[in-house]
Amino acid sequence: xxxxxxxxxxxxxxxxxxxxxxxxxxxxxxxxxxxxxxxxxxxxxxxxxxxxxxxxxxxxxxxxxxxxxxxxxxxxxxxxxxxxxxxxxxxxxxxxxxxxxxxxxxxxxxxxxxxxxxxxxxxxxxxxxxxxxxxxxxxxxxxxxxxxxxxxxxxxxx
Amino acid sequence: xxxxxxxxxxxxxxxxxxxxxxxxxxxxxxxxxxxxxxxxxxxxxxxxxxxxxxxxxxxxxxxxxxxxxxxxxxxxxxxxxxxxxxxxxxxxxxxxxxxxxxxxxxxxxxxxxxxxxxxxxxxxxxxxxxxxxxxxxxxxxxxxxxxxxxxxxxxxxxxxxxxxxxxxxxxxxxxxxxxxxxxxxxxxxxxxxxxxxxxxxxxxxxxxxxxxxxxxxxxxxxxxxxxxxxxxxxxxxxxxxxxxxxxxxxxxxxxxxxxxxxxxxxxxxxxxxxxxxxxxxxxxxxxxxxxxxxxxxxxxxx
Numbered sequence: 001x002x003x004x005x006x007x008x009x010x011x012x013x014x015x016x017x018x019x020x021x022x023x024x025x026x027x028x029x030x031x032x033x034x035x036x037x038x039x040x041x042x043x044x045x046x047x048x049x050x051x052x053x054x055x056x057x058x059x060x061x062x063x064x065x066x067x068x069x070x071x072x073x074x075x076x077x078x079x080x081x082x083x084x085x086x087x088x089x090x091x092x093x094x095x096x097x098x099x100x101x102x103x104x105x106x107x108x109x110x111x112x113x114x115x116x117x118x119x120x121x122x123x124x125x126x127x128x129x130x131x132x133x134x135x136x137x138x139x140x141x142x143x144x145x146x147x148x149x150x151x152x153x154x155x156x157x158x
Numbered sequence: 159x160x161x162x163x164x165x166x167x168x169x170x171x172x173x174x175x176x177x178x179x180x181x182x183x184x185x186x187x188x189x190x191x192x193x194x195x196x197x198x199x200x201x202x203x204x205x206x207x208x209x210x211x212x213x214x215x216x217x218x219x220x221x222x223x224x225x226x227x228x229x230x231x232x233x234x235x236x237x238x239x240x241x242x243x244x245x246x247x248x249x250x251x252x253x254x255x256x257x258x259x260x261x262x263x264x265x266x267x268x269x270x271x272x273x274x275x276x277x278x279x280x281x282x283x284x285x286x287x288x289x290x291x292x293x294x295x296x297x298x299x300x301x302x303x304x305x306x307x308x309x310x311x312x313x314x315x316x317x318x319x320x321x322x323x324x325x326x327x328x329x330x331x332x333x334x335x336x337x338x339x340x341x342x343x344x345x346x347x348x349x350x351x352x353x354x355x356x357x358x359x360x361x362x363x364x365x366x367x368x369x370x371x372x373x374x375x376x377x378x379x380x381x382x383x384x385x386x387x388x389x390x391x392x393x394x395x396x397x398x399x400x401x402x403x404x405x406x407x408x409x410x411x412x413x414x415x416x417x418x419x420x421x422x423x424x425x426x427x428x429x430x431x432x433x434x435x436x437x438x439x440x441x442x443x444x445x446x447x448x449x450x451x452x453x454x455x456x457x458x459x460x
Contacts, residue, residue, distance in 0.1 A: 021209075021216045023288030030293045053177035057185065065205045067291040068326060068333055071198050072188035079185060083178040119294075122193065125340055125361050127294045 004047045012039050013059060021066060030130055033138035034108065036063055037078060041107055042146050044085045045092055045100075056082035070122050077114040081107050097147055104142050108135040203304075206328035217287065279393060282306070282431045284314075287331060296339035296359065298322075300429060303330045311391060314429045319397035319420035320344065320385060321429055336423050337398065338364050346398050347386040351376055354386055357398060357417065364424070366399045368415035373406045375413055383417060393432065397421070 016035035024032050036059050043051035060075030067074070085107055092100060112135055120126070172180075192198050282302060290297030302308050304327045312324040314334045323342060326333040335342045340361030346368075347354050353376065357366050371377070381401040387394020399417035406413050 018212070018216055020291075021213055023217055023220050024291075025289040029289055032293075053174055053181055057181040060185075061188075065202060066209060068202075068297075069292055069295075070189055071192035071202070072185040075188070076182055076185035079178060079181040083174050086174045118189070124294070128362065131294065 004043075004050060006050060009043050009047075009051055009055075012043070013055075015039075017059070017062060017066075020063065031133055031137045033134050033141050034111065035141075037081065037108065037111055038104075038138055038142055038146070040078065040082065041085055041104055041142075044082055045089055048086050048089050053079055053082045053086065070118070073115060073118045073122075076118065077111045080114055081111045084110060101139055101143055101147075105135060105139040108138045202326075203328055207330065210328075210330045280433045282308070282433075284308075284429050284431050286427050286429065290333065295341075296322075296336040296361070296423075297325070298334050298336065299331050300334055300431075301331060302431065303328050303332050305329050308332050308431060309434065312434055313392045313432045315396060315432060316421045316426050316429060318422060319399075320392060321421045321423050321426075323391065324431065334429065337366055337419050337421070338423065344392060344398055345386045345389045346383045347394075348377060349382040349384050350378075353377070354388075357383060360416070364419070365402075366417045366419055368401075368417065369412065371413050371415060373411060373413045377401060377404060377413070377415060379404060382420075391434070 013036065016039040019035040020032075040051065040056050040059060044056070056078040057075050060078035061072070063074040063078075064071050088103070092103065095103065109132065112132060116127070116131065188198075284300040284302045287299045287301050290299065300314075308324060308327050310324055310327050310332075314321045314323060320337060322334045322336040322339070324332050325335040325342075337344060337357075337359055338361070339359040341359070343356050343358045345354070346357045355368055355371055357368055360367050366383075368377070368383075379401055382397060383399045383401065385392040385394055385396045385398055397420040399419050401415060402418050403416040404413055405416075
């Protein structure tokens with residue numbers, strides 16, 4: 001794989017944040033995957049020394065500010081998922097593509113469950129099962145987009 | 159994983175666990191401050207102002223698409239809409255004439271009774287920019303903000319009823335919570351018999367609930383709920399919802415009443431924001447004599 005520069009990471013995070021800011025509505029809003037978290041997971045699994053828990057926390061704070069929700073809830077959820085992602089990062093090289101996708105799905109679900117617990121504490125009601133749809137669409141996007149990027153990256157190095 | 163970066167084997171800086179604990183504590187502190195103290199409003203507004211150019215840039219392709227599709231509406235649609243609007247206008251002008259006479263009569267009667275006259279409330283037309291970012295709260299973002307004189311608490315209505323209330327104001331945009339959101343409640347009155355109650359948003363379905371009413375309450379299916387106007391936010395007599403279902407179960411002392419909002423809360427792009435009403439002067443407080451501490455019903459001293 002080619003070495004990664006910091007500007008590459010920040011530009012891709014900015015692009016994901018912009019995708020989050022798009023005026024989603026209706027079914028698209030219910031299905032909208034967590035772009036920022038997907039890009040964060042990708043960089044944390046690839047270069048944990050450049051993209052770490054702190055990056056995840058900062059991006060979570062930005063998402064909180066843009067969403068207008070309780071300040072800090074996305075930051076906490078991203079921080080916890082980043083920690084889990086990083087603690088198994090070394091082992092992940094041994095996994096094949098589908099096992100990695102399963103791992104990403106678990107991380108996305110973990111973030112959503114953390115957010116759900118925080119929202120329940122803040123006094124909102126239980127959402128339906130549709131609440132977990134963004135995790136499924138997120139892992140689909142991961143398979144479509146990131147595994148292709150990874151394939152392109154490994155072809156470059158060979 | 160990456161052979162070009164030789165530090166990969168050595169942990170640099172604090173361990174992930176230390177970072178996790180540090181950032182988690184900071185986020186929890188932020189959440190507590192935001193939920194309890196409400197001191198982060200300025201930071202939020204400043205950030206919203208910074209973010210505004212980016213949002214405008216992101217929205218511009220969508221806005222352009224909407225403009226193009228509006229341009230290519232067929233003549234048939236336009237003629238039909240024109241005819242409908244003309245019919246509506248004729249009907250409303252008749253109503254309006256009646257309204258003027260009634261208003262004059264009402265003013266006169268109020269004058270005779272010595273009641274404080276009601277003031278007309280100026281309104282501003284706003285456009286919905288996008289739905290709220292969280293799909294599980296019922297909120298929309300509109301294109302007017304504190305720069306245009308919007309304040310939190312203003313009522314938002316459309317031509318058929320109450321849509322919601324402005325809950326957060328940013329410099330160039332503001333957030334309207336819809337009547338179906340769980341956090342919004344409206345003081346209402348049943349039009350048929352004048353019964354007062356408070357309506358709460360359902361949160362999960364596009365519906366409004368009327369909780370805390372006894373099982374034998376005089377409410378029927380099809381009853382119209384209008385604002386009672388005693389809160390100073392919504393002017394009295396605006397349509398809010400229509401009762402669609404009443405469940406009276408033997409095991410609960412309360413009736414389970416479900417209503418559908420009258421306003422097309424999901425159909426429009428425009429909303430009317432009503433200015434806040436000035437509440438009538440409260441009567442002067444009773445003279446502040448030191449209250450003996452034993453009496454439990456004494457008003458609390460500020």
